[in-house]
Amino acid sequence: MSRYNPKEIEARWQETWERLGTFRVAEDPSREKYYVLEMFPYPSGRIHMGHVRNYTLGDVVARYKRARGYNVLHPMGWDAFGMPAENAAIERKVHPAKWTHENIDTMRSGLKSMGLSYDWSREIATCDPAYYRHEQKIFLDFLAKDLAYRRESWVNWDPVDETVLANEQVIDGRGWRSGAVVVKRRLPQWALRITAYADDLADSLARLGRWPERVRLMQENWIGRSQGLRMFFDLKDRADRLEVFTTRHDTIFGATFCAISPHHPLAEELAAGDAGLAAFIAECNALGTSEEVIERAEKKGYKTPLVALHPFIEGKQLPVFVASFVLMEYGSGAVFGCPGHDQRDLDFSRKYGLPVFPVIAPVGAGADFSIGDTAYLGDGVAINSDFLDGKTVAEAKEEVARRTEAAGSGEPTVTYRLRDWGVSRQRYWGCPIPVIHCPDCGIVPVPEDQLPVILPDDVDLEAPGNPLDRHPTWKHVGCPACGKAAERETDTFDTFVESSWYFARFACAGSDEPLDKAAVAYWLPVDQYIGGIEHAILHLLYSRFFCRALRDCGYIDFDEPFTGLLTQGMVCHQTYVDGDGNLLFPEQVTRRDDGALVHAETGAPVTAGRSEKMSKSRKNVVDPEAIIGAYGADTARLFMLSDSPPERDLDWTDTGVEGAWRYLNRLWRMVSEPAVALPGAGAARPASLGPAAEAAHRAIHKTIAATTGDLERFHFNRAVARVRELCNVLTALSDDDAGAGWVLREGLETVLRLIAPMTPHVAEELWRALGHETMLADVAWPDADPALLTDDIVVVAVQVNGKKRSTLELVRDAAEDVAEAAALADPAVARAIGNKPVRRVIVVPNRIVNVVV
RNA sequence: GCGGGCGUGGCGGAACCGGUAGACGCAGCGGACUUAAAAUCCGCUGGCCUCACGGCCUUGGGGGUUCGAAUCCCUCCGCCCGCACCA
Numbered sequence: 001m002s003r004y005n006p007k008e009i010e011a012r013w014q015e016t017w018e019r020l021g022t023f024r025v026a027e028d029p030s031r032e033k034y035y036v037l038e039m040f041p042y043p044s045g046r047i048h049m050g051h052v053r054n055y056t057l058g059d060v061v062a063r064y065k066r067a068r069g070y071n072v073l074h075p076m077g078w079d080a081f082g083m084p085a086e087n088a089a090i091e092r093k094v095h096p097a098k099w100t101h102e103n104i105d106t107m108r109s110g111l112k113s114m115g116l117s118y119d120w121s122r123e124i125a126t127c128d129p130a131y132y133r134h135e136q137k138i139f140l141d142f143l144a145k146d147l148a149y150r151r152e153s154w155v156n157w158d159p160v161d162e163t164v165l166a167n168e169q170v171i172d173g174r175g176w177r178s179g180a181v182v183v184k185r186r187l188p189q190w191a192l193r194i195t196a197y198a199d200d201l202a203d204s205l206a207r208l209g210r211w212p213e214r215v216r217l218m219q220e221n222w223i224g225r226s227q228g229l230r231m232f233f234d235l236k237d238r239a240d241r242l243e244v245f246t247t248r249h250d251t252i253f254g255a256t257f258c259a260i261s262p263h264h265p266l267a268e269e270l271a272a273g274d275a276g277l278a279a280f281i282a283e284c285n286a287l288g289t290s291e292e293v294i295e296r297a298e299k300k301g302y303k304t305p306l307v308a309l310h311p312f313i314e315g316k317q318l319p320v321f322v323a324s325f326v327l328m329e330y331g332s333g334a335v336f337g338c339p340g341h342d343q344r345d346l347d348f349s350r351k352y353g354l355p356v357f358p359v360i361a362p363v364g365a366g367a368d369f370s371i372g373d374t375a376y377l378g379d380g381v382a383i384n385s386d387f388l389d390g391k392t393v394a395e396a397k398e399e400v401a402r403r404t405e406a407a408g409s410g411e412p413t414v415t416y417r418l419r420d421w422g423v424s425r426q427r428y429w430g431c432p433i434p435v436i437h438c439p440d441c442g443i444v445p446v447p448e449d450q451l452p453v454i455l456p457d458d459v460d461l462e463a464p465g466n467p468l469d470r471h472p473t474w475k476h477v478g479c480p481a482c483g484k485a486a487e488r489e490t491d492t493f494d495t496f497v498e499s500s501w502y503f504a505r506f507a508c509a510g511s512d513e514p515l516d517k518a519a520v521a522y523w524l525p526v527d528q529y530i531g532g533i534e535h536a537i538l539h540l541l542y543s544r545f546f547c548r549a550l551r552d553c554g555y556i557d558f559d560e561p562f563t564g565l566l567t568q569g570m571v572c573h574q575t576y577v578d579g580d581g582n583l584l585f586p587e588q589v590t591r592r593d594d595g596a597l598v599h600a601e602t603g604a605p606v607t608a609g610r611s612e613k614m615s616k617s618r619k620n621v622v623d624p625e626a627i628i629g630a631y632g633a634d635t636a637r638l639f640m641l642s643d644s645p646p647e648r649d650l651d652w653t654d655t656g657v658e659g660a661w662r663y664l665n666r667l668w669r670m671v672s673e674p675a676v677a678l679p680g681a682g683a684a685r686p687a688s689l690g691p692a693a694e695a696a697h698r699a700i701h702k703t704i705a706a707t708t709g710d711l712e713r714f715h716f717n718r719a720v721a722r723v724r725e726l727c728n729v730l731t732a733l734s735d736d737d738a739g740a741g742w743v744l745r746e747g748l749e750t751v752l753r754l755i756a757p758m759t760p761h762v763a764e765e766l767w768r769a770l771g772h773e774t775m776l777a778d779v780a781w782p783d784a785d786p787a788l789l790t791d792d793i794v795v796v797a798v799q800v801n802g803k804k805r806s807t808l809e810l811v812r813d814a815a816e817d818v819a820e821a822a823a824l825a826d827p828a829v830a831r832a833i834g835n836k837p838v839r840r841v842i843v844v845p846n847r848i849v850n851v852v853v
Numbered sequence: 854g855c856g857g858g859c860g861u862g863g864c865g866g867a868a869c870c871g872g873u874a875g876a877c878g879c880a881g882c883g884g885a886c887u888u889a890a891a892a893u894c895c896g897c898u899g900g901c902c903u904c905a906c907g908g909c910c911u912u913g914g915g916g917g918u919u920c921g922a923a924u925c926c927c928u929c930c931g932c933c934c935g936c937a938c939c940a
Contacts, residue, residue, distance in 0.1 A: 213857085213858095214857065214858070214934085214935085217856070217857060217935085218856085218857085218934095218935055218936080220856095221855085221856060221857095221935075221936060222935090222936075224936090224939070226939075226940090228940080244940080245939095245940065246940060247939095247940070248940075259940090299938075323938095324938085325938040325940095326938080326940080327938070327939070327940090329939090330939050330940075331939075331940060334940090335940045336940085337940090338940095342940070343854085344938065344940080345940085415939085415940095416939095417936090417939055533934085533935090536935080537935085537936090642865095642877085642878070643865050643866075643878075643879085644865065644866070645866080648859095648866095649933095650865090651864090651865065653864090653865080653879075655864095655878095655879055655880070656865075656878080656879065658879085659878060659879060660878095662892095662893095663878090665892090665893095666893090669893085709869090717865090717866070717867085717877085717878095718866095718867070718876090718877085720877075720878085721866090721867075721876065721877035721878075722876090722877080723877095724877055724878075725876075725877065728877090731894095795873080796873085797872080797873035798873090799872085799873085799920085799921070801920075801921085802872095802919090802920065802921040802922095803921095804873055807873065828907095839920090840920065841920090842872095842920050842921080844872055844921095847872050847873085848872045848873070848921080850872080850920050850921060851920090852920050852921095
């Protein structure tokens with residue numbers, strides 16, 4: 001048998017699987033299904049190590065579940081709309097569609113070289129009208145159900161590029177491309193009513209038992225449910241009232257002012273007749289939205305002529321400010337300020353000379369309790385608060401809520417941080433929003449028989465503004481209702497819309513309907529979803545929302561898309577810096593004989609920086625295709641699995657890759673040049689086994705049991721370790737042991753079956769080499785013989801006062817007094833006890849004996 | 854500020870429910886094979902004391918619970934992540 005040549009065998013097995021359609025699947029109600037999905041990639045160019053890790057993890061799960069007899073759906077596609085395609089168009093003068101499709105072709109062949117068990121017949125690209133036409137249909141259904149609506153919302157506007165910017169495109173308050181100062185601007189936008197499901201999205205997190213706790217917490221915080229009180233303050237000399245939201249109504253007697261958002265309708269009304277206020281609001285709008293800006297921003301206010309009347313103190317008047325820090329989007333866009341018990345209100349009050357006094361005092365505080373520079377946020381009892389005095393915070397809240405509701409001036413209410421999802425983007429490379437604006441009829445949905453609304457090919461992406469809006473003809477259409485000249489909506493969807501339902505489309509990729517009910521009912525929900533933690537909030541929350549919305553539109557019968565979730569860590573690599581502080585690529589660095597790192601060409605000294613996420617800008621990337629070319633996909637896959645648990649960050653190291661490569665070569669030799677002559681495939685078990693052979697036989701079955709458990713729990717690194725351990729046992733077998741050949745064959749076959757999900761090509765090849773005609777991908781997972789999992793003799797540790805002093809070999813399940821007697825008879829134990837009297841002996845069967853003296 | 858996580862040899866990491874800490878791998882050291890090198894194979898490898906037998910120490914620091922703690926509790930230190938003017 002020739003040497004291990006991954007290039008040759010990997011190509012051959014990939015071709016075989018494809019030719020035989022090994023991983024093509026169809027609905028089969030007689031078999032239990034299992035749907036494994038990895039987050040589909042954005043086709044940015046070439047595959048990177050993050051992809052290799054993500055898709056290796058998914059492939060192990062898919063191949064393992066397949067061996068366990070499940071009907072496994074394991075599809076792949078492309079999240080193909082998005083800004084990088086437009087940027088490439090501008091920078092390289094290539095059409096976004098061409099750029100995207102070329103990238104898809106490159107990445108598809110990259111993924112195919114990894115030997116992933118995808119059903120490629122289900123491949124989808126979201127930029128394909130065959131995909132997005134269904135998304136348009138779904139949007140129309142949402143529209144009909146009032147789950148989609150149009151609203152005015154504030155956006156980051158780049159006045160030079162005449163475009164809306166995402167928050168991450170605003171850098172230090174300026175547009176990332178134009179450098180122009182970004183302003184806030186109100187535009188009509190399409191939104192999806194995710195808040196309609198806020199309670200259910202929060203409550204149902206508890207049902208997602210196979211999701212990481214961390215992700216559930218992040219979602220819970222993002223939804224940000226908070227219980228509070230909606231209160232109406234009468235306004236002096238006005239008929240209308242001011243609505244505020246508070247969670248600290250216990251502090252109502254400490255209220256000294258009210259503050260409204262610069263975007264509050266009252267602020268806008270007043271600004272019409274007050275140039276100073278109008279200027280103040282403009283100033284607030286000019287402020288950027290980045291964290292840093294907000295952090296440093298002063299709490300500014302503008303005093304209006306409005307006066308609010310305290311609901312419980314007759315005649316007490318509260319000035320009303322327009323304040324920069326009050327958000328229109330949260331609560332009612334108005335608050336009452338209580339400086340004693342809110343730090344921001346306190347800072348504001350000091351700045352504008354408003355009175356400060358406490359209304360809650362910590363239990364046991366003296367009568368002189370007062371507020372300095374720090375607001376008191378803790379628990380306590382009400383003071384200076386009339387009918388609340390002496391009540392605890394909780395009691396006071398209850399009392400205020402009761403009286404407010406009785407007076408008809410408010411009620412307990414729940415608010416959320418979660419906002420409705422704005423889905424309009426002023427971009428070309430996205431799914432067109434299928435509506436028409438008619439001067440007479442208003443908004444008219446595009447009739448279904450006119451779907452899809454297809455993106456025009458001929459666009460000018462370089463001029464400022466929205467390319468679809470600027471297109472000479474595309475947007476001009478007749479109104480479907482009245483026939484008069486009308487205009488298409490020129491915004492496209494946020495690309496998160498495509499990824500919010502693709503997992504369901506995979507169940508019925510060719511269907512004429514958006515979703516085929518029977519196919520979706522069979523395959524969904526996704527049993528195991530695998531991807532990066534960076535999608536912990538938006539993508540996963542949007543998908544959960546979409547499921548509920550699709551359910552309410554009659555498409556599906558479930559509401560949680562992903563039963564299990566695994567969030568994998570990043571692939572990291574050392575960074576290298578030369579003497580001048582320049583970053584170097586790993587291939588520019590070499591290790592001299594004395595161990596020092598030097599520049600490969602110049603020999604100049606190089607320092608290794610810390611390990612960071614692989615990224616082009618840090619120059620610490622390793623190209624997967626180069627690794628696969630040099631070592632093969634199996635080595636790359638094995639290394640990805642063996643060194644770190646999947647959810648933790650993984651350090652890419654050359655020595656680690658070498659280790660994986662060496663192991664596969666060793667496995668190859670163990671089969672091609674077995675140390676003990678092997679009987680033929682399927683040979684009967686010898687009548688008796690020598691002691692070492694018997695021990696190895698047991699080790700084989702223990703490894704099956706342990707590895708199976710590890711794979712079930714996604715402990716891939718442990719699974720690899722156990723298989724390697726078994727190989728070490730098998731290596732020690734020799735001709736001296738009766739039945740060694742038979743056990744070695746059993747061991748090698750077991751190793752191949754256990755490792756096949758991880759390194760499928762070499763496993764198939766060696767399976768053939770062992771004389772099998774079957775394809776390993778079609779061979780069932782091995783079963784462990786329960787009789788071989790426990791030993792008759794167990795090693796029990798003996799402690800004296802909790803310190804290990806000796807070990808004993810005892811018969812399994814020996815009686816406690818037998819174990820105790822054996823322990824006390826042990827010389828090392830006796831020495832440790834000395835002449836002290838034994839006070840107590842604790843026996844944990846088959847594990848430990850602890851002698852207390 | 855709020856929320857969460859992590860800390861184990863030179864390194865990545867094992868250790869199930871509180872029961873023999875350091876599996877497996879990497880690196881290192883020694884040996885075999887070889888004219889030599891690579892590859893491969895065998896052995897050793899947490900620290901300290903000891904010629905040795907053996908002993909002591911050790912899971913970020915300190916304290917506690919327990920017969921027994923990497924694991925549970927308190928506290929401090931360090932690192933990482935998420936959210937962030939949320940009323």
